Amino acid sequence: MANPVRVTVTGAAGQIGYALLFRIASGEMLGKDVAIELQLLEIPPAMDALRGVVMELEDCAFPLVKKVVATDVVEEAFEGSECALLVGSRPRGPGMERKDLLEANGAIFTVQGKALSDHADRNVKVLVVGNPANTNCFIAMNSAPNLSAANFSAMTRLDQNRAVAQLANKTSSAVEDIKDLAIWGNHSATMFPNLYEAKVGGKSATDIVDQSWYEDQFLPAIQQRGAAIISARGSSSAASAANAAIEHMHDWVHGTDEITSMAIPSEGQYGITEGLIFSYPVRIIDNEIRVESGISLNEFAAGRIKVTENELLEERDAVAPLLN
Amino acid sequence: MANPVRVTVTGAAGQIGYALLFRIASGEMLGKDVAIELQLLEIPPAMDALRGVVMELEDCAFPLVKKVVATDVVEEAFEGSECALLVGSRPRGPGMERKDLLEANGAIFTVQGKALSDHADRNVKVLVVGNPANTNCFIAMNSAPNLSAANFSAMTRLDQNRAVAQLANKTSSAVEDIKDLAIWGNHSATMFPNLYEAKVGGKSATDIVDQSWYEDQFLPAIQQRGAAIISARGSSSAASAANAAIEHMHDWVHGTDEITSMAIPSEGQYGITEGLIFSYPVRIIDNEIRVESGISLNEFAAGRIKVTENELLEERDAVAPLLN
Numbered sequence: 019m020a021n022p023v024r025v026t027v028t029g030a031a032g033q034i035g036y037a038l039l040f041r042i043a044s045g046e047m048l049g050k051d052v053a054i055e056l057q058l059l060e061i062p063p064a065m066d067a068l069r070g071v072v073m074e075l076e077d078c079a080f081p082l083v084k085k086v087v088a089t090d091v092v093e094e095a096f097e098g099s100e101c102a103l104l105v106g107s108r109p110r111g112p113g114m115e116r117k118d119l120l121e122a123n124g125a126i127f128t129v130q131g132k133a134l135s136d137h138a139d140r141n142v143k144v145l146v147v148g149n150p151a152n153t154n155c156f157i158a159m160n161s162a163p164n165l166s167a168a169n170f171s172a173m174t175r176l177d178q179n180r181a182v183a184q185l186a187n188k189t190s191s192a193v194e195d196i197k198d199l200a201i202w203g204n205h206s207a208t209m210f211p212n213l214y215e216a217k218v219g220g221k222s223a224t225d226i227v228d229q230s231w232y233e234d235q236f237l238p239a240i241q242q243r244g245a246a247i248i249s250a251r252g253s254s255s256a257a258s259a260a261n262a263a264i265e266h267m268h269d270w271v272h273g274t275d276e277i278t279s280m281a282i283p284s285e286g287q288y289g290i291t292e293g294l295i296f297s298y299p300v301r302i303i304d305n306e307i308r309v310e311s312g313i314s315l316n317e318f319a320a321g322r323i324k325v326t327e328n329e330l331l332e333e334r335d336a337v338a339p340l341l342n
Numbered sequence: 343m344a345n346p347v348r349v350t351v352t353g354a355a356g357q358i359g360y361a362l363l364f365r366i367a368s369g370e371m372l373g374k375d376v377a378i379e380l381q382l383l384e385i386p387p388a389m390d391a392l393r394g395v396v397m398e399l400e401d402c403a404f405p406l407v408k409k410v411v412a413t414d415v416v417e418e419a420f421e422g423s424e425c426a427l428l429v430g431s432r433p434r435g436p437g438m439e440r441k442d443l444l445e446a447n448g449a450i451f452t453v454q455g456k457a458l459s460d461h462a463d464r465n466v467k468v469l470v471v472g473n474p475a476n477t478n479c480f481i482a483m484n485s486a487p488n489l490s491a492a493n494f495s496a497m498t499r500l501d502q503n504r505a506v507a508q509l510a511n512k513t514s515s516a517v518e519d520i521k522d523l524a525i526w527g528n529h530s531a532t533m534f535p536n537l538y539e540a541k542v543g544g545k546s547a548t549d550i551v552d553q554s555w556y557e558d559q560f561l562p563a564i565q566q567r568g569a570a571i572i573s574a575r576g577s578s579s580a581a582s583a584a585n586a587a588i589e590h591m592h593d594w595v596h597g598t599d600e601i602t603s604m605a606i607p608s609e610g611q612y613g614i615t616e617g618l619i620f621s622y623p624v625r626i627i628d629n630e631i632r633v634e635s636g637i638s639l640n641e642f643a644a645g646r647i648k649v650t651e652n653e654l655l656e657e658r659d660a661v662a663p664l665l666n
Contacts, residue, residue, distance in 0.1 A: 040581045041365065070575025074582040077567065079503040079510070079517040179403040186403070193403040243401065251394030257364045258398040 022053040022084045024139070026099040028130065029106020029148060030058035030088070031067040033253065037260035038103065039071065043080040047264045048101070048271060055085040059095035059106065092133040099138040101271070103263055104130060104158065107148025116336065119150075124340035127154045131161025138165070143270050146172040147263050151205045152281050152295040153333040159283060159295070160341045167293075171270070171307070172281035174201040174209065174297040176255070176262035180243050181211040184236060185218065189226050195219045200299030200310075201279040202319075203326025204333075207241045209297065210322040215277075215313055229318075273302045282307055288315065288323070294330045346377040346408045348463070350423040352454065353430020353472060354382035354412070355391040357577065361584035362427065363395065367404040371588045372425070372595060379409040383419035383430070416457040423462040425595070427587055428454060428482065431472025440660065443474070448664035451478045455485025462489070467594050470496040471587050475529045476605050476619040477657040483607060483619070484665045491617075495594070495631070496605035498525040498533065498621040500579070500586035504567050505535040508560060509542065513550050519543045524623030524634075525603040526643075527650025528657075531565045533621065534646040539601075539637060553642075597626045606631055612639065612647070618654045 025042060029035050039056065041047065048054060056075070060068040068088045075086055089095050096102060108122035127146075134142060142165065146155035155172035162169070182196045199216035203209050213232055216223035224232070247255045269278055281297035284290040287309045288298075299310040315323065349366060353359050363380065365371065372378060380399070384392040392412045399410055413419050420426060432446035451470075458466060466489070470479035479496040486493070506520045523540035527533050537556055540547035548556070571579045593602055605621035608614040611633045612622075623634040639647065 036581060037361070037364070040361070040585055041368075044365075044370065044585070046368065046370070067575050070571050070573075071581075073567075073571050073574060074579055076507045076511075077500065077504045077571075077579065077582040078585045079506045079520075081516070081518040084516075176401065180401045182403045183400045187400075192405070192408075194405040196403075243397075247394050247397050247401075249394075250397060251391050255398055255401065257360060257395075258401040261364055261368070261402045 020053070022055045023048055023100050024055045024057055024098045026057045026059065026095050026102040028059040028095065028104050031060050031064045031071050032106060033256035034105050034147065034259050034263075036071060037257040038105065038263055039075060040078065041260065041264055043075055043078065043083050045082050047267050050082075053082050053084050055087070056083060057087045057095045057097070057099060058089070059092065060088070060090055061106070062090045065090055092129055093137050096130070096133045096137045099134070099142050101267060102134060102138060102142055102144045103267065104144065104146045104154070105148050105263070107154055109149045120336050120340070123150065123154050124157055124337055127157035128161040128340060131158035134158065135162035135164040140165070142169050143267065144170045145263060145267055145270075146170070147259060149205070150333065152297075152330060153337060155281065155295045156334060157337055157340065167283035168307070170283060170295070171266070172205060172295050172297075173262060173266055174205050174279040174281050175266045176259050177201045177205060177209055177211065177240060178279040179258070179262055181236075181240050184239055185213070185216065185223060185227070188231070188236070189218045189223075191218050198277045198299070199223070200277055201297045202323050203297055204330050205281060205297065206326075206329060208326040208329045209241070210319065210326055211237070211240055212299070212319055214316060214319055215299065269302055270307065273305065275301055275303070277301060277310055280307060282309075287311070288313070290327055291331060294327065294334060296327070296330065344377070346379045347372055347424050348379045348381055348422045350381045350383065350419050350426040352383040352419065352428050355384050355388045355395050356430060357580035358429050358471065358583050358587075360395060361581040362429065362587060363399060364402065365584065365588055367399055367402065367407050369406050371591050374406075377406050377408050379411070380407060381411045381419045381421070381423060382413070383416065384412070384414055385430070386414045389414055416453055417461050420454070420457045420461045423458070423466050425591060426458060426462060426466055426468045427591065428468065428470045428478070429472055429587070431478055433473045444660050444664070447474065447478050448481055448661055451481035452485040452664060455482035458482065459486035459488040464489070466493050467591065468494045469587060469590055469594075470494070471583060473529070474657065476621075476654060477661060479605065479619045480658060481661055481664065491607040492631070494607060494619070495590070496529060496619050496621075497587060497590055498529050498603040498605050499590045500583050501525045501529060501533055501535065501564060502603040503582070503586055503589075504564050505560075508563055509537070509540065509547060509551070512555070512560070513542045513547075515542050522601045522623070523547070524601055525621045526647050527621055528654050529605060529621065530650075530653060532650040532653045533565070534643065534650055535561070535564055536623070536643055538640060538643055539623065593626055594631065597629065599625055599627070601625060601634055604631060606633075611635070612637070614651055615655060618651065618658060620651070620654065
């Protein structure tokens with residue numbers, strides 16, 4: 019067995035962290051034959067809870083877990099990290115001003131970006147889950163001068179999975195018969211699931227569902243899914259977000275020839291402003307995230323993509339003062 | 343792909359249920375190629391929360407999950423069930439009288455036993471996780487005249503995993519180097535982890551650790567582990583219990599030549615009263631749980647086993663009035 023892979027999880031004692039760690043530890047993310055060391059970061063008030071989580075990890079006697087570090091020291095959490103799942107963040111609370119939100123996350127992700135830059139493995143794969151995920155990733159990336167942009171990503175896989183499930187349900191098909199359904203743009207209410215490229219059992223999705231369902235039911239359902247779950251469960255999506263994080267990282271590490279969604283630093287593909295963390299349809303070939311090329315975007319799709327790009331540009335401009 | 347396996351989980355919206363379902367759905371319990379139908383049972387006040395959990399299961403787009411039923415009707419939850427994880431129970435709360443505890447669980451497990459008897463697959467594998475697990479299992483088994491005793495089990499795998507982790511830690515060895523460490527008796531403070539048979543890297547555990555550590559530190563640590571986790575986390579073990587349930591059921595379904603712990607209806611092995619749900623060292627060969635034979639028990643072990651048997655006898659006598 020090779021050296022253990024160091025996996026960092028921030029916000030490790032939170033609900034998503036709790037749903038995530040035991041699946042990582044059982045080998046679902048990196049593989050059943052890959053030994054790991056877990057480096058878990060929490061804020062000081064959550065360290066007791068984190069110690070409880072570590073005890074439960076011990077109580078599973080996972081053979082793949084060679085070491086667990088629980089810390090509130092950012093540099094320690096990212097030391098030699100090869101996979102970093104940035105789950106902890108300050109999401110927007112009720113009555114929270116945009117300025118407060120951005121400042122709170124700026125404080126978290128500038129520090130974590132710098133620690134990644136100075137301490138992580140040079141090939142670290144960073145996945146930002148904590149919201150606002152794209153812009154938190156943007157902040158971290160721009161705080162990490164010693165890493166490449168290719169080290170960074172943010173999660174839109176949960177949106178993709180939600181879209182796949184809704185389309186499968188609508189068309190009475192199995193989820194595995196839905197292909198090429200990718201999310202474009204920001205992980206927010208503006209994100210755009212592109213049905214024009216999606217296939218249902220090999221057929222074009224938009225030949226099966228009509229435009230009014232797409233616009234009036236499908237898009238709002240995906241965009242408001244998080245709120246619907248909070249309303250039913252009384253707390254926000256945790257296990258489904260953790261599942262998406264595992265799938266995102268699994269595909270990044272192992273590669274996939276199937277189209278999936280990842281928010282990555284744009285290199286200008288499809289006219290998107292360079293440097294924005296933008297979700298595209300991608301495949302992972304030879305350990306590299308490759309944006310699918312040659313997709314033609316009709317007026318509706320292009321318009322929606324412009325909206326989500328504009329939102330990301332506004333967020334970028336709003337956090338600019340935090341970056342130097 | 344064969345017909346989906348119907349998997350019942352009771353208490354499905356609780357903390358253990360939430361930690362369990364997504365791992366079952368991803369194929370960790372029955373296998374990555376085994377399609378399943380989930381039949382989820384909750385009490386009426388938890389049905390909204392359960393609907394939220396079902397939405398999150400949908401949002402994972404798990405290819406193996408062919409159907410999810412969420413119900414508060416016991417018969418529906420057990421219809422055709424091939425794997426039944428009985429997680430929901432009424433554990434002992436602060437100030438709760440023993441009589442109230444037994445009556446509350448009697449009401450749950452007589453009904454569920456009867457529903458299993460009348461509706462489940464004839465080869466259903468029943469695992470009781472909800473505490474008091476052994477006696478809840480005893481109640482269910484004795485309420486299920488149309489099923490065999492061999493259909494029933496209760497969980498001591500979490501105790502085993504805790505014991506393995508503590509022994510590995512004490513001896514600075516890897517968890518996979520600990521073998522043959524089984525739990526005897528009741529899943530309660532009287533349970534007996536038998537170190538005399540355990541091996542550490544092929545050597546007898548009791549040649550490595552001394553008797554005072556065994557009695558004064560190891561046994562209390564395992565017995566009080568649940569309380570220690572509640573104290574740290576602020577809530578009881580969920581993910582580690584879910585993990586143990588997955589491992590128990592995985593081994594039962596797939597078989598294992600390694601010794602593991604399961605609480606099963608005693609056939610009198612090692613002098614234990616027949617019919618008690620008693621945890622033994624077992625292997626699963628040819629789809630059958632076989633109690634390891636030929637273990638010699640010294641005075642200390644025999645004494646501890648007598649204590650845990652006596653506790654189970656008392657629990658049996660206390661619930662007798664509930665069983666006609």
